[in-house]
Amino acid sequence: MSFGHPWLLLGAVGALLPLLVHLFDRRRPKPRPFAAIAFVLRSHRRTASRLRLKRLLLYTLRTLLLLAVPVALARPEFVRPGSGALRASGPAATALLVDRSLGMRFRDGDTLFERAREEARDALAGLLPEEPVTLVPCGPDVEVPAAPSFERARLREALDRLQPSFGGADLNRCLALAARALEDSPLPGKRVVVVSAFTAVSLQLDVPAPRVKVADKLVQPEVVLRDVARGRALPNHFLLEVKAEPAPHLGSRMVAVTFTARNVTPGEAQEVPAALELAGRPVAKAFLTLAPGSTTQKTLTARAEAGGALAGAVTLQADALGEDDRRDFVVQVPRDLRVLVVDGSPNSVRYRDEAFFYEAALSAPGSPARPTLRDTEAAWREKLSDYDVVALLNVPAPSPEAAARLKAFVEAGGGLWVSMGDQVEADSWNQRLAALLPRPLRLVKSAGATGETALRPARLGDVAWDHPLFLPFTDKAREGLLAARFSRYMLVEAGQQAGDSAQVLAAFDDGAPALLLARRGKGRVLLFTSTVDRDWSDFAIRTSFLPLVQRSAAYLAGGLDERERLEGHVGQTLVLRPETAGAVAEVRAPSGARVPLRPDADGGLRVGPFLEPGIYRPLDTAEAPALPPFAVVLDAAQSDLTRLKPEALAAYFGEEAVKGPAGASEAKAPLWTWLLVAAAVVFFLEGTLLRTP
Amino acid sequence: MALLDAASIAKLAGVKVRARAVMEGVLSGLHKSPHQGQSVEFAEHKEYAPGDELRHLDWKAYAKFDRFYVKRFEHETDLRAVLVVDASGSMGYRSGALSKLDVAATLAGALSYLLVRQQDAAGLSVLSGGRFSDVPPRAAAGHLMTLLSALETLVPGGPTNLPAAADHLAEGLPRRAMVVLFSDLFDETPDALRRILQLRSRKHDVAVFQILDPAELEFPFDDPTLFLSMEDERRLEVNAREIRESYLEELGAFLAQTRAQCTEMDVDYQLVRTDDSLDAALLQFLAKRQGRRR
Numbered sequence: 001m002s003f004g005h006p007w008l009l010l011g012a013v014g015a016l017l018p019l020l021v022h023l024f025d026r027r028r029p030k031p032r033p034f035a036a037i038a039f040v041l042r043s044h045r046r047t048a049s050r051l052r053l054k055r056l057l058l059y060t061l062r063t064l065l066l067l068a069v070p071v072a073l074a075r076p077e078f079v080r081p082g083s084g085a086l087r088a089s090g091p092a093a094t095a096l097l098v099d100r101s102l103g104m105r106f107r108d109g110d111t112l113f114e115r116a117r118e119e120a121r122d123a124l125a126g127l128l129p130e131e132p133v134t135l136v137p138c139g140p141d142v143e144v145p146a147a148p149s150f151e152r153a154r155l156r157e158a159l160d161r162l163q164p165s166f167g168g169a170d171l172n173r174c175l176a177l178a179a180r181a182l183e184d185s186p187l188p189g190k191r192v193v194v195v196s197a198f199t200a201v202s203l204q205l206d207v208p209a210p211r212v213k214v215a216d217k218l219v220q221p222e223v224v225l226r227d228v229a230r231g232r233a234l235p236n237h238f239l240l241e242v243k244a245e246p247a248p249h250l251g252s253r254m255v256a257v258t259f260t261a262r263n264v265t266p267g268e269a270q271e272v273p274a275a276l277e278l279a280g281r282p283v284a285k286a287f288l289t290l291a292p293g294s295t296t297q298k299t300l301t302a303r304a305e306a307g308g309a310l311a312g313a314v315t316l317q318a319d320a321l322g323e324d325d326r327r328d329f330v331v332q333v334p335r336d337l338r339v340l341v342v343d344g345s346p347n348s349v350r351y352r353d354e355a356f357f358y359e360a361a362l363s364a365p366g367s368p369a370r371p372t373l374r375d376t377e378a379a380w381r382e383k384l385s386d387y388d389v390v391a392l393l394n395v396p397a398p399s400p401e402a403a404a405r406l407k408a409f410v411e412a413g414g415g416l417w418v419s420m421g422d423q424v425e426a427d428s429w430n431q432r433l434a435a436l437l438p439r440p441l442r443l444v445k446s447a448g449a450t451g452e453t454a455l456r457p458a459r460l461g462d463v464a465w466d467h468p469l470f471l472p473f474t475d476k477a478r479e480g481l482l483a484a485r486f487s488r489y490m491l492v493e494a495g496q497q498a499g500d501s502a503q504v505l506a507a508f509d510d511g512a513p514a515l516l517l518a519r520r521g522k523g524r525v526l527l528f529t530s531t532v533d534r535d536w537s538d539f540a541i542r543t544s545f546l547p548l549v550q551r552s553a554a555y556l557a558g559g560l561d562e563r564e565r566l567e568g569h570v571g572q573t574l575v576l577r578p579e580t581a582g583a584v585a586e587v588r589a590p591s592g593a594r595v596p597l598r599p600d601a602d603g604g605l606r607v608g609p610f611l612e613p614g615i616y617r618p619l620d621t622a623e624a625p626a627l628p629p630f631a632v633v634l635d636a637a638q639s640d641l642t643r644l645k646p647e648a649l650a651a652y653f654g655e656e657a658v659k660g661p662a663g664a665s666e667a668k669a670p671l672w673t674w675l676l677v678a679a680a681v682v683f684f685l686e687g688t689l690l691r692t693p
Numbered sequence: 694m695a696l697l698d699a700a701s702i703a704k705l706a707g708v709k710v711r712a713r714a715v716m717e718g719v720l721s722g723l724h725k726s727p728h729q730g731q732s733v734e735f736a737e738h739k740e741y742a743p744g745d746e747l748r749h750l751d752w753k754a755y756a757k758f759d760r761f762y763v764k765r766f767e768h769e770t771d772l773r774a775v776l777v778v779d780a781s782g783s784m785g786y787r788s789g790a791l792s793k794l795d796v797a798a799t800l801a802g803a804l805s806y807l808l809v810r811q812q813d814a815a816g817l818s819v820l821s822g823g824r825f826s827d828v829p830p831r832a833a834a835g836h837l838m839t840l841l842s843a844l845e846t847l848v849p850g851g852p853t854n855l856p857a858a859a860d861h862l863a864e865g866l867p868r869r870a871m872v873v874l875f876s877d878l879f880d881e882t883p884d885a886l887r888r889i890l891q892l893r894s895r896k897h898d899v900a901v902f903q904i905l906d907p908a909e910l911e912f913p914f915d916d917p918t919l920f921l922s923m924e925d926e927r928r929l930e931v932n933a934r935e936i937r938e939s940y941l942e943e944l945g946a947f948l949a950q951t952r953a954q955c956t957e958m959d960v961d962y963q964l965v966r967t968d969d970s971l972d973a974a975l976l977q978f979l980a981k982r983q984g985r986r987r
Contacts, residue, residue, distance in 0.1 A: 030916060031918075031921055032921065033920075035793070035906070035909060036879060036909045036940075037928075038881055039940050040929055041929055046943075
């Protein structure tokens, strides 16, 4: 509060007049003998308390009246920190920069953005009529602002339409754009009004402050900072990361969701409820204790009702910024794989059966595969389309009719596993299944039995570790795979011929292919050149056998492709690969809006930028799902609402440019008019009270 | 002759003169009606029988019915009236020309004139300073001067004590009598007025003149005032304007209660302001009594 004429406050002493009159002006009442004194006494008793109150009110009102007048004449003004535009000497072209970042959604009664809008309107109203102004909305998608103009109404409408974003705001870039827009005005005065919460993530203080070119000279514009957080801290906890993965070791269709929460509140947040949703239904809950400035990780597990791409979310109890307390994800839940295992060399002794180890690996707990075991004769009577994968284990070459059915099965999208053994005759296989085999079979090579010294058993030498099949094989698991010993294996023709589409995923240490992959039609064929029992190798009893068999079955059914993680961030774009993007006609945002699509240089499809977090759905022309949905998440960095210190802001923008301890200018609101109105009201009340009996 | 107003009455010195002036005004009013002020009053018709006085034959009735009827009259030869005047301190209050006691004495004197003129017995009982001074009722013409002399020497003082007056009258009036009270009735004793009015139950005919000053009725004071009691030591400093409304409410309730009690006990009640025309007030009182008798 400040006063225009403080010396007039001396007049406030006059407020003591009613008291002084009451104390000292005791006029002698006129004595009057009166016959009806009994009624006077009775009336006095009835009205005494009411009259005392009335007298007290009158004293108070008169005192207030006598106090209000001199105080009003002293022209008091209320100084509002953080508001009001700094007045330059003369009119100045003004850029009104409004922060639209995620942090402006922080709710403190109303949201910071609603306050920012009010502040911007207030700043607009405070400009001189001859000052042109332009609006610079500062969000993730900042555009070059228009030159300052006098179209205030249009600007107000633009302000009304403005909404906070879910992304970050680069105030430095916005300031630079604002400064450039100010250069378009011929006025020498330049001003930038920044309405923001001034978080450390939005404004980098290690880049130069904005400059405006005026008459070929770079000058610093007048900068007015309007702090919508009113100098207060913005406590927040949020989800930093969510990682959702299938957890087959926990059971069929089990999903493990590991999430990391961070607390940037000065105090500890205890027992914060967290919940896991799958397909829109809450399936698990937990409570977190978040120490100040720390991160906490937690894993929740749940069983999905069905396989395939499944949308889910982790939520924390919402705080003032609730948007970052939810994080969506899409997890690929392994589908149940139906595998027809064709046993080419059955044996009544279980462990000597050709399919014993293979079937056991597929049937292991947590495996998505559901094997069906058949001998050679029975297998060809099966309806192959009922299966996802057919595994031919040491099987003699099928009949031409069976081979044709097998070929049709693979080309329609089925998976075929072929492993060798004594029953496999290379010539007949090459004759019947040439169209399916990655490469023609040649002959069986013996590398030496286990324990023999004359011939050294072969080991795997060259493995395509980056292939999805071998991704889990790291460190010791990789060593386990390489330790398997192979005494015999089928050699295949060399792959130099034209049109060879086979891919060698693993080879023995002598260079002979051990595992070959070929795509036939929509399906895949994996050829393992050794056996899956112990006849030709000890691979079946190695620890690496089980995961490789399970993953190969999943890979043949296309399951591993689907597990590729697709996740976007708000404000960014995402590229769909050429082989999958072909069917995509549009991508729908969670709000139902269409996301911009454009072809990418490598033939893919660039989707975005994404404006909101949530689950996005790629659709084909018939509006059916073209690809599994994917999640778009907030940039966790934007959730750190640690604020810049006023001293740092003052040092950056300059003491001359920024007024006030909070880095904001001061506005003076005149109070004297209100005081005069109040005095008039008091005067009226006094008169009314005086007339009241 | 025009009725005398209070200011004119006040210019006349002494109760005797004032009372006579009021009495003449009353008589002048009465002459306007041939049926008022008669010493005897018509009671009923009776068919003529031998021995009846022929002067009482109603010739108009004979003309109508062709039969002789004789008028019968009720004579008031027996009336004993006691005029009770309250001369307490409060009766001395005046804001205009006459005090309440002046008005009470003048009204009592005028009524004495009328009574003695009708050859009725009139007496006086004065309550002053807590004591009573009585003039016994007599019908002799010379008695009038005794009454007027007593009224002329009245001095206000002492408290109002209506219950004591009631007891005193009950003891002193063994026969049926007419009791006329002139007072402001400012007695804070519970049931003070009711005690007076209970004389009705002893077959006495009771009438009350409540005499009040205009200042008591209107409370026209504005300034801070120190009100002093006229009968005791009570005093109160108050801003009169602030309590005016409440005072008028209290007084209005008191007057309404007084009037209601009188009506309930079948007692003639007359409120007289000291600035009223006294002969008019007396005429109104007499007309009211005349009306009741019919």
